[in-house]
Amino acid sequence: MSGAQGSYYLPNPSAWPIIGSIGLFTLLLGFMLFLNEGTAGPWLMIFGACVTAFMLIGWFGTVINESEGGLYNDHVGMSFRMSMLWFIFSEVMFFAAFFGALFYTRTLAVPWLADTDLLWPNYEGGWPTAGPKGPMPIDADTAVSNPATQFSTIGPWGIPVLNTLLLLSSSITVTIAHHALKQNARGRLILWLGLTVALGIVFLYFQAIEYHHAYTELGLTLGTGVYGGTFFMLTGFHGLHVTIGAIMLAVVWLRCIRGHFKPDNHFAFEASAWYWHFVDTVWVGLFVFVYVF
Amino acid sequence: MATADAAHHGEHHAHPTGILRWITTTNHKDIGTLYLLFSLSMFMVGGLMALIIRAELFQPGLQVVDPHFFNQMTTMHALVMIFGAVMPGFVGFANWMLPMMIGAPDMALPRLNNWSFWILPFAFTMLLSSLLTAGGGPASGWTLYAPLSIQGGMSVDMTIFAIHMMGVSSILGAINVIVTIFNMRAPGMTLLKMPLFVWTWLITAFLLIAVMPVLAGVVTMLLTDRHFDTAFFNPAGGGDPVMFQHIFWFFGHPEVYILILPAFGIISEIIPTFSRKPLFGYTTMVLATAGIAFLSFIVWAHHMFTVGMPLAGELFFMYSTMLIAVPTGVKVFNWVSTMWRGALTFETPMLFAIAVVFLFTIGGFSGLMLAITPADFQYHDTYFVVAHFHYVLFSGSIMAMMGGAYYWLPKWTGHMYDEKLGKTHFWLNTIFFNITFFPQHFLGLAGMPRRIPDYALQFTEFNVISSIGAFGLGLSQLLFVYVVIKCVRGGEKASDEVWEQPRGLEWTVPSPAPYHTFETPPRVA
Numbered sequence: 030m031s032g033a034q035g036s037y038y039l040p041n042p043s044a045w046p047i048i049g050s051i052g053l054f055t056l057l058l059g060f061m062l063f064l065n066e067g068t069a070g071p072w073l074m075i076f077g078a079c080v081t082a083f084m085l086i087g088w089f090g091t092v093i094n095e096s097e098g099g100l101y102n103d104h105v106g107m108s109f110r111m112s113m114l115w116f117i118f119s120e121v122m123f124f125a126a127f128f129g130a131l132f133y134t135r136t137l138a139v140p141w142l143a144d145t146d147l148l149w150p151n152y153e154g155g156w157p158t159a160g161p162k163g164p165m166p167i168d169a170d171t172a173v174s175n176p177a178t179q180f181s182t183i184g185p186w187g188i189p190v191l192n193t194l195l196l197l198s199s200s201i202t203v204t205i206a207h208h209a210l211k212q213n214a215r216g217r218l219i220l221w222l223g224l225t226v227a228l229g230i231v232f233l234y235f236q237a238i239e240y241h242h243a244y245t246e247l248g249l250t251l252g253t254g255v256y257g258g259t260f261f262m263l264t265g266f267h268g269l270h271v272t273i274g275a276i277m278l279a280v281v282w283l284r285c286i287r288g289h290f291k292p293d294n295h296f297a298f299e300a301s302a303w304y305w306h307f308v309d310t311v312w313v314g315l316f317v318f319v320y321v322f
Numbered sequence: 323m324a325t326a327d328a329a330h331h332g333e334h335h336a337h338p339t340g341i342l343r344w345i346t347t348t349n350h351k352d353i354g355t356l357y358l359l360f361s362l363s364m365f366m367v368g369g370l371m372a373l374i375i376r377a378e379l380f381q382p383g384l385q386v387v388d389p390h391f392f393n394q395m396t397t398m399h400a401l402v403m404i405f406g407a408v409m410p411g412f413v414g415f416a417n418w419m420l421p422m423m424i425g426a427p428d429m430a431l432p433r434l435n436n437w438s439f440w441i442l443p444f445a446f447t448m449l450l451s452s453l454l455t456a457g458g459g460p461a462s463g464w465t466l467y468a469p470l471s472i473q474g475g476m477s478v479d480m481t482i483f484a485i486h487m488m489g490v491s492s493i494l495g496a497i498n499v500i501v502t503i504f505n506m507r508a509p510g511m512t513l514l515k516m517p518l519f520v521w522t523w524l525i526t527a528f529l530l531i532a533v534m535p536v537l538a539g540v541v542t543m544l545l546t547d548r549h550f551d552t553a554f555f556n557p558a559g560g561g562d563p564v565m566f567q568h569i570f571w572f573f574g575h576p577e578v579y580i581l582i583l584p585a586f587g588i589i590s591e592i593i594p595t596f597s598r599k600p601l602f603g604y605t606t607m608v609l610a611t612a613g614i615a616f617l618s619f620i621v622w623a624h625h626m627f628t629v630g631m632p633l634a635g636e637l638f639f640m641y642s643t644m645l646i647a648v649p650t651g652v653k654v655f656n657w658v659s660t661m662w663r664g665a666l667t668f669e670t671p672m673l674f675a676i677a678v679v680f681l682f683t684i685g686g687f688s689g690l691m692l693a694i695t696p697a698d699f700q701y702h703d704t705y706f707v708v709a710h711f712h713y714v715l716f717s718g719s720i721m722a723m724m725g726g727a728y729y730w731l732p733k734w735t736g737h738m739y740d741e742k743l744g745k746t747h748f749w750l751n752t753i754f755f756n757i758t759f760f761p762q763h764f765l766g767l768a769g770m771p772r773r774i775p776d777y778a779l780q781f782t783e784f785n786v787i788s789s790i791g792a793f794g795l796g797l798s799q800l801l802f803v804y805v806v807i808k809c810v811r812g813g814e815k816a817s818d819e820v821w822e823q824p825r826g827l828e829w830t831v832p833s834p835a836p837y838h839t840f841e842t843p844p845r846v847a
Contacts, residue, residue, distance in 0.1 A: 036841065112434075122532050126572075129536075133562070251550050
């Protein structure tokens with residue numbers, strides 16, 4: 030039903046959800062076939078990804094039009110804000126599973142494995158480790174000559190600390206942009222928000238360089254035992270979330286340029302900023318537990 | 323009211339009709355109906371799988387299916403029943419009842435609500451079609467323990483992706499429930515005035531958001547171990563298969579309460595109505611629910627007592643598990659106290675509610691037995707465990723849903739269900755349930771392992787009884803379907819109140835509840 034002034038906006042029937050389901054299903058079906066050597070796999074994946082992207086653009090586009098059309102009151106805005114916070118909580122728990130795996134292997138599983146002399150009597154444990162059958166760790170940032178027998182980790186005080194500074198700065202720039210929006214200083218808003226997106230992109234660029242370095246020179250891959258697995262899954266999923274957050278902020282930036290949002294009403298900006306602070310916080314956890322210690 | 327509604331509809335865009343109405347709907351009652359029908363159909367599919375299991379176990383030796391297919395059936399039966407029947411069933415109740423109970427015009431995010439549902443048919447298409455692939459469906463048990471699941475075929479990948487989709491559906495649905503409850507209550511509907519069904523769903527939704535992502539994480543690790551060379555669960559690479567169990571059960575134990583807390587909510591609505599008394603100890607009910615939810619996060623390893631854990635871990639998880647009996651005991655006490663000196667009548671919903679209190683308590687006590695670590699070394703992976711969780715899941719969750727269906731069907735359809743047939747269904751269901759599952763306690767204590775297609779001769783008699791009960795239980799559900807269809811199609815006209823002075827806003831709207839209710843929020847005194 031269309032929202033009368035003052036009442037809670039309830040949307041009309043919508044085809045976007047079913048389009049989203051078809052997209053998601055096709056994407057995952059394609060991925061599954063790809064993993065199991067089905068020839069149709071990659072094509073289905075591309076098709077599914079396109080349908081999903083079409084759904085996201087269309088659905089969010091509808092929401093943006095409804096919002097700019099003045100259909101949402103504060104009550105609806107509160108629903109959106111609460112939903113975003115709970116969604117971020119679910120993301121926190123997703124990362125918690127991988128942090129849990131990291132802590133469990135480091136503090137329990139690897140020491141137990143080292144203490145057990147039955148299968149691998151000469152395994153010493155320690156961290157980093159690629160397990161008794163994996164390559165041996167050598168000093169951080171040392172290029173290895175034979176990745177089958179050796180691997181090296183990435184020290185925290187090169188690219189990672191730089192990336193930490195980049196993300197922390199971007200949390201500050203997005204806050205400056207938020208204050209500018211509240212004061213209706215559109216020029217400053219667009220500048221600082223644009224800078225935030227740029228910092229995010231630079232972060233991703235550095236991470237790509239780091240991954241390339243790890244794969245080609247350090248012998249550190251996804252298959253480098255439990256160290257490589259936890260390292261790449263944690264930083265990889267984080268990088269994915271930085272990408273999503275940067276896309277969200279970029280959309281908000283474009284909307285700012287178009288003159289969307291008001292000083293007292295800008296949910297999409299707030300949600301993207303919260304999400305950005307969330308990926309920032311996760312990175313601090315990563316920096317401390319994956320790189321430093 | 324009706325004319326006002328009609329006038330209001332005039333301004334609306336043309337609403338799609340036929341199948342498109344159901345695909346595109348943003349109405350909480352439509353979506354609730356979809357969820358409930360989906361749940362019922364998955365209940366039938368999962369039930370058929372159970373009957374294949376029981377047919378094979380009717381006699382010792384192998385006669386009906388081969389062992390590999392038997393393993394697929396035990397795996398799929400659990401996945402379908404948990405993720406397809408029980409969870410969507412409760413979401414269906416939540417969709418129908420929460421907005422009406424708190425005086426809201428709809429769920430907070432109606433389009434998202436539609437998506438939460440419409441992911442599910444696709445997820446189950448993926449899951450069920452894995453049975454048709456080369457090598458058949460997943461056969462590792464629903465818990466997908468590594469390393470067995472790592473060795474499985476492409477059906478395991480299909481299961482993993484189906485679980486990802488179900489997870490998206492559950493998380494989005496749970497966000498919707500929480501936001502609806504926090505943000506959409508009518509003026510005056512303070513938190514401690516909410517019906518207990520709303521409270522239990524609030525806490526259930528919190529649990530869902532907290533643990534479904536953890537399940538997504540652990541099956542993702544399974545996927546990368548299978549295809550991307552990681553070694554999370556492989557000791558040769560420094561990983562640990564036991565870690566799979568830890569992360570899985572960190573999801574799995576709160577999941578158990580996700581499956582039962584809304585049932586407690588339904589029971590807490592039915593018993594006061596037919597006792598003609600307010601719920602005894604409302605605040606302690608809320609606190610007990612919250613207490614159970616909290617404890618659910620610190621008991622997971624009681625599923626793993628025999629897998630090898632330090633003594634301190636065994637003791638911690640034993641005592642924390644036993645603590646759960648305290649808030650659960652509070653609940654049972656309160657239900658019984660609500661009935662105490664009430665003017666009881668025994669319509670079908672009340673029969674189901676009383677049976678749930680009684681039978682769930684049996685399941686709770688067998689759970690306490692399993693919580694005792696040294697005793698669990700004997701019971702672990704035996705039919706005692708199977709009996710235990712069917713007493714809490716079938717005679718807890720599913721029978722509570724059946725009771726809830728009879729309780730609210732008149733409000734949903736505008737017709738009374740056939741009381742005589744409803745009672746017949748109750749008695750057939752409950753008697754056959756006990757014939758099926760009570761003997762399994764003895765089988766387990768005598769040492770019959772679960773998830774096996776064949777067994778030693780001394781277990782024959784109890785297995786014969788159990789299988790006969792299972793077929794009776796399965797057939798008696800056809801009567802349930804008949805009663806529901808009959809009620810939808812017609813019957814005695816139900817009044818707005820339906821029952822004798824029931825409490826709750828849902829009884830203040832007409833029966834059947836109009837398409838839109840509480841567009842203007844009611845004022846709650």
